[in-house]
Structures are given as C-alpha cells and as structure tokens.
Amino acid sequence: MLYTENQFKRYTVTSALPYANGPVHIGHLAGVYIPADIYARYLRLAGEDVIYIGGSDEHGVPITIKARNEGITPQEVVDHYHAIIKKSFEDFGISFDIYSRTSDPIHHRTASDFFLKLYQDNKFIEKTTQQYYDEEARQFLADRYITGVCPHCSNERAYGDQCESCGTSLSPTDLLHPKSVLSGSEPVLKDTKHWFLPLNEYEDFLKEWILIQHKQDWRSTVYGQCKSWIDMGLQPRAVTRDLDWGIKLPVPDTDGKVLYVWFDAPIGYISATKIWADQHQKDWQPYWKDTETKLVHFIGKDNIVFHCIIFPVMLKAEGSYILPENVPANEFMNLENDKISTSRNWAVWLHEYMEDFPDKQDVLRYVLTSSAPETKDNDFTWKDFQAKNNNELVAIFGNFVNRTLVLTHKYYQGRIPAKDVLNETDRAVMEQIKTYPELIGRNIEKYHFRDGLSELMNLARLGNKYLTDNEPWKEINTNPQHVTSVLNIALQIAANLSILCEPFLPFTAKKLQTMLNMQPAKWSKAGCVSLLDEGALIGEPTLLFEKTEDSAIEEQLLKLRKAKEQNAQNAQQDVEVEPQKALISYEDFMKADLRICQVLEAERVAKTKKLLKLKVDTGFDIRTIISGIAENYEPEALTGKKVLMLVNLQPKEIIGTVSQGMILMADCNGTLGILTSDKDMPNGSIVK
C-alpha cells in the first residue's frame, strides 16, 4: 500500500542497460542503479508486486572496435565486462530480480520477433542510401570505421562521424581521402537498404502523451528535452545497420544486416522479464501489457530521447504494450570537478572501490544518494565522501545506535526494558516516530531520494535529541523507573531505522537487525513503537560505520592524480610521428620572421572553448593575437611569458578580432607546449 494517489497492481522497474565495453563507475551508480534500487526495494518492502530488471547491452559498433583493437572477438569482450559489471552490482546490493544480457538467445528471439511484427504490420519504411563499403573486407563500414582528412581543419585522422581535432561533426562522405580502418583501402560508395521507424508519424501521439499528459509529473529536465525534440520535428530513424555483430534481421536476403543497437537494447527489458518469468513459473505479459502495471525507466540524461521518444514509439507501433509512466532521468555526476571519463580513466570504478573500502558499500550508497544529480549535474569529491561518512553516518546514525545499545547493555544486561512510566516528551517522541514512514515513503514514491534519505537521518537525529533531553545516564540515579521507558523508546527508534533505511542502506539494515535480534519487517510495520518485545535479548553492539581517516582519502586522490599523469603519458606515446614535409630552400625559410615575444595580457574569448586573446610585445610593437590554446593554458599562466612567435603571418580575423601573428607550439594529440629560449632574451630577438 502506497501513500500517493495512483494505485497500481504491479510495478516494472528498469534501469538502463550498461554498455558492456567497460566496468561500471560511481556515475552509473549515482545516476541510475542506486535510485532504481531504492525504488524497487521500497516497493518490495511495501508489499507491492514489483520486478526490477537489468542487464548488459552487448551489441553495437564500439564493442566490435574494442574487440578489433585488442585482437579478440566481440563475444570475448562482452563476456569479460558482463561478468565484471554483474559482480559490481551484486557487491553493491543492487537488487535486480534478474540481471540478463542482450546476447542471450531469448533476447535475440524476442527482439527479432518484435522487429518482425512491425515489419509485417508495415510500420517501417524502407530506404536505400549510399554508404561506404570496404571491398577487401567485404563489408559496409560504420562511421567510426572510416578515417580521412577533415575538410575543416585538414587533420589527417578525422573519423567518419567527427573530427576530434577541431570538434566538428561530420558525415563519412565529408571526409577527403577516406580510408577504411579495417583494410586500409579506399572504400567505395555502394547502395544499401535500411528500415526506418517513421517517428514523424507519431508526433501527435507523443505530443498528447508527453507534452499534455505528463506535463506535471515528469522532471523538468526530461520534459524539456522531449519537448525540444518534438518541437524540432522528428525524422524517420534507421533501426538497422550493416554489421556482423548483433541481432540478424529476420527478413530474407538481408545478410550482413543487424538491428540497430538502440532498437534491440530496450527490448532487453522485455526479454529479461521473460527469462525471469520462465525461471519463476510466472507469466511475463502482465508486467508489460496490463494497464494496471506501472512501468518506470531509470536512466541517465543522455538516454532521454531513446526512452521517452524512440522506445515508446516502438511499443506504440507494436500495439500491445503499455508505456512508461515515468522516466526519472538523472543528470551527470562529476568527479573532483572534472567530467567522468572511461577513456581518460577519470572515474571511481566500483570493483576498485570494493577492494579499497571492503564492506563499505552503504557509505558510497549514502554519499551518492545524498548528493545525487536529481535536478542538475553534481560533483563527487573524496573530501565530501569523508565528511558525509564521518559527520553524518558515523556521528548521527551510527552513534545513536551505538549509545542506545551500550546503555541497554550497561543498565539492563542487554534485555529490552519495559516502558511503563511515560511522560510528555516520551509521548511526543512516539507521535513523531509515527510520521516518518509516510514522510520517507512519499519522497521515494515521488523519486525524491535525496529528500527521503535526509528524512531518514532526521529520525536518527530525533533519537539523539531524545537521549540528550532525557539524560538517562543521570536519571538512572534519580528516577530509574523512567529510564526503562527512555531506552525502550530509543531501541524502538533504532528498530524503525533498520526498516526505513533498508531501501537506501540495505547492508546496514541487515547489520542493525542482527544487532537488535529482530526479523526483517515490512514497511507498514514501521512507525510503531513496539517492534521490539520487552524482555527480549539484544545482541552485542558493533559499529555500524567507521571513521574514514585522512590517509584513505589521500590515497584515493593520489590514485586520481596518477590516472591523470598516466593519461598524459599515453597521449604522448600514442603519437604517430608525421613524415617529413617536402624540402624548402633557405630563402623560403628566411621568409618566416620568427621572434621572441612577451605576453603582456591574456584573456579568454567569450563563447569559445579554445581561444585566448593575447596582447603581445614583439619588441617593435604591441599587438593582439588570437591563439587556440585555452584548453592547455590558463590566461594567468601566460602573462609575462616569453614565447616564440611568427610575426609576419598575414593578419586574420577570428571571431571579430584581427589576429596579427601566431604563437608557435609543439602539438601532441592536442596537448600543446609553448616554445621559448632557454636564456632570457630581449623581446624582438630574431630566431633563425
């Protein structure tokens, strides 16, 4: 029984399928898996019929690229990471009813049947387009499999979808001198047929369903993103790809074609449900087809379009499925003021956390929940982790439980005393205890997990205050018959905490219940002040949480610093040295007027990422130049610096400012280094 008005018969809760080309990190946990887990655990505790679905997403181009780079098969890649990911989720108590994978045969059949149904119902449009084809490798090339010269910046290693040097997004046909990554040969354009889901035909449906029906209950970030997509006008979207890794099209004469990974992945929720149902002799269909089922997708904000637009359109087109009731997408979690990045190894990996902080899953769960990016991007810092552990979990929650149990053992040899004599404060506290289950429950039901957790801590605070107000350690000498009531009530608060914290801190809940010698109880039991029987024996107190020392935090920070250094080194090692350019004459070289100059002022150019505006002293004049080095140098670090400059370069206007010259830089994969003289030379010194 829930507190909010809408009553459903059952709940299907999903969390985004992690892509099996790397382990999972705190960003995944904070953004998706912890919120979903809290929600699912809460519903179970409230006695609802709920399944919580997860699994690894194992298809798509990046996995094939990774396999190729490492010289193994795609299947080996996904087997490796699926195992690591699954283990991490188990370690952190993410309570999936089933954690499946999209390489499962049942999934292949389900996705393929789904496609076939839409195909037979003529829900797709077929289009033939031209795409690059590698004649040596005899296959069509995904955008990432094509490199060439960027038409904008002449970078010779631009990809078919993007040039990483200048940042512009490209399509493969934009590239000059395209080259296949597979064979190195020049690919040719060839006709290929694909099936498209005509999203544009579902605009009215989406407008009605999202923009009107869910205006109030969806998060503003989710709603805004959807609105912008719908307002821009939707285009038909290809749901097939030319690739040999994935789910084969169930249509004759389509060799070498598979379902687009984003078509097959969300169907993974459905196939996982089927597998679960098989294992438990249940029927999967009510969880996906009964209108009295509430379907909720937990995702990160990057997945909004797939879960709010594309997948619902797929479900709608199929016809027999229900639609998600809510899609509580979280924003992103940053790490120490920097974007979490798998490729840059800027992350806290869950499997590493488990090694460094064994048995402290709940600490991370607590920290990530209390600063979850529910409304905007948030930052995870180790200092904050330590503070929240020491000042909140240890000092408030752990300490309350500890002092209560210690006093019980001290005065009553571990037997729960009777509450006979009750005064006004006792009664007031008992009344307050009653309010917490609903307070916390309502927040969880509204997906306000941060607020729910904070209310939980308030109950622990209430306990601490209650003890301090009554001072049983003094009263034991003056009014011992009342102390029994005080400790009874304090113990009841601890028992309540053990139930109410279960969705957030499942390991702590278990530990606390063991300590109190109590059985796990349903949510509806919480709020009651007779959870523990008078006269019953409690266990020995052990610490629920331990202080985190500075050294542990420093170790983690050191690890991150090393990752950053390693990263810089890798970037340098990966360099392909450019071949020597054509010979030039001495006269040609002498045309270049190179000088030692001094930077006088530096400031960022508004609205750009890379540009700095510099005022430079050339020895003979002072001029302005624009330089694309803002990602490598802070403006402050440049002022006063002597640099090597080409001064007779033709002036060029860049973003409204004329740049008169060019600062010379060593360039290694975008890492830039300023050149200068090893002696202090006066401004204007000639370089030759």
Add this chain to the structure above:
RNA sequence: CGCGGAGUAGAGCAGUGGUAGCUCGUCGGGCUCAUAACCCGGAGGCCGCAGGUUCGAGUCCUGUCUCCGCAACCA
C-alpha cells in the same frame, strides 16, 4: 541567434506569488551514555545582473551574463 538544464549563506542543495529554509562547516554554550561523538543557541544571503507585471516576485514576463549537458564515445 541549433536545442535543453542550472545560477539561492563558506560548501552542497530545497523552495513555482504572501514574513528567505535544510545539511555540512564555522563561532559560543551545555552534556559526558556514545566512534572527541550528541544537544542548544548565534553569525553568515540586495536568491547571477538589469528591466517589467503585481498590493506583493527567489517564484511570472523580457533582456543579459556565466556554467553544464545534448547533437558526437559516455549514466
């Protein structure tokens, strides 16, 4: 002018028209059962900036600046 989100006390956040709030930190006091933990009290904010609507604006409207995300690996 590509699209979306955010800017509120030192830090992290809540607050969608009616006397600016929470957690942590900080300062002062109390207590000593407890992992130097707990409890009480105080200080600290022209709610990014500028206009407007209103009896009344953090909240609605317009303009503007800054940060983040999406489009493009990634929650």
